[in-house]
Amino acid sequence: MLREYRNKATLGYFIMHVSNETFKGDGITDASLKSINTFVFNKGADQEVLIDEIKYRMPPFSVLPLMYNQHFVFEHPETLVAWQFNREFYCIVDHDAEVGCVGFLFYGIHHPMFVLLNKKEMEDLSDIEKNFSEEICLEDGFQGEMLRSLLKRLIIKITRIAKKQVKSYSDFSNEKMDLIRNFSLLLEGNFKKEHEVKFYASALNKSPKTLANFFAICHELSPLKLIHNRIILEAKRYIHYTDKTAKEIAYELGFENPEHFSRFFKSNTGKNISAFRKDD
Template sequence: MNNIGGQYMRWVFENSATGGRLIMIADDDMMKGEGMLNGQHEHFNTIVINKSPEPQAVIIDQIAYTMPGHSLLPLVSNQYFVFEKPQALVSWQFNRDFYCIVDHDAEVSCVGFLFFGIHHPMFIRLNTDDLKNIGVIEQLFLEDMDEKDRMQGEMLRTLLKRLIIKSTRMAKVQTNGCLQLTDERLDVIRQFNLLLEVHYRQEHEVVFYAGLLNKSPKTLANLFRLCNYASPSAIIHNRIILEAKRYLYYTNKSGKEIGYELGFDSAAHFSRFFKLKTGANLSDFRDAITKQT
């Protein structure tokens, strides 16, 4: 545990053999995520709890949002974020080597929904019982962060799984307004989102993802429409644009280099795609960023 000048509290578990790291943070004025900054990737997924009844501002990938009071927010490893009042938050950050949500999706069923899902960002409201349950999990984390034995890592992973499962359940209740969103359909949507996260840099067509899911593109489009989601093609394009903007915000890569990273066969093709989806030229978009800084 680190506690400097009473200004923040940060507990860190690290397995030097595997590189696994779990960080629990409370009352920390510097809690943030740097995401894709100067070409560097931070490999930590994050779960943030606003325990205060008061809302607060948060910037995620240069877009301003309001995080409601008494709410939970999942954030993925390549996101930049900074909170207005981080001292009012408690958070857990973990890397792939500590717990891989993709490899263990059968245990927690969160990939493509809680993390890497359609809703960006997903603010999950917490009622009184939710806050109590989260408080119990937080206390168990605090107890085990001070236990320095060979079982510590496994106990902390068990608690993290409990936190993720609880968060996923609450998110499902919150999004249950779509009566067509059965568990079976949600699993297909989750699988699509996960496949997209793996392949969006190379594969831009719905037919590729439909084939991996053993569905026709039309069947997939109908499923998304039933659940009041954007079309699969729109979701693919939005994911590409999101990553393109991250490159423009946080790296010095040229438009040609970004297009190559995102699977476009020519700089001109990427430039046309970006303008069609955003209404701005690449150069104009980057100039606007420069003026903001």
């Protein structure tokens, strides 16, 4: 079952999936999903999920936040509950940063983040699910605001649970965690043009050395490695989900020299682009 809410004036879009066999995210090939974030609620057994062509196991009794640009396919989508929303529905401006489209769940340290739920938390989310099911059917002037209120409640609930489970979050101040989140936001908006750490450090009012030292303490990857990983991830998405040539992908990702991009891709994946596409 799929139920949706649309606001023609704001282009706000909210979707609720329950026992929907066709539920999946089609990544960059589906323009309608380009700005949609997703929460997946697994109330049953563990199952496999393919995220950007990488296999994971989604644990039982867990929630998985998925960003707008991720491609995903679940082994048993009919057993899941999922909520999807675009920026126009919930994030018209980036207020309430921790519980918005730029918050901890989408721009934190760990991705994918499987948030495990205890019995009480399962009951709480099941209650929220029930409220969503009721409101999505009430087509009146209050529907959009009620759905947004429920979504904010859901995000706050999951954020609280997730922060308790991420050890590194409790180890560092909010200021330090905000630096990681702000770096991730900058990276998402600029990785196709800016490939050097100095750009991101300057935007964050830090020196490249200070930023690198900070990530050495707070993150398992350096800023440069995160930049490279994001470029490679996007390159793989183009290879998997489009017919773009290697030269076209190189230009899309800010490489003026396609040969330089080819060497960059091979050094980071161990394969050249044609071999990677052949293995797909």
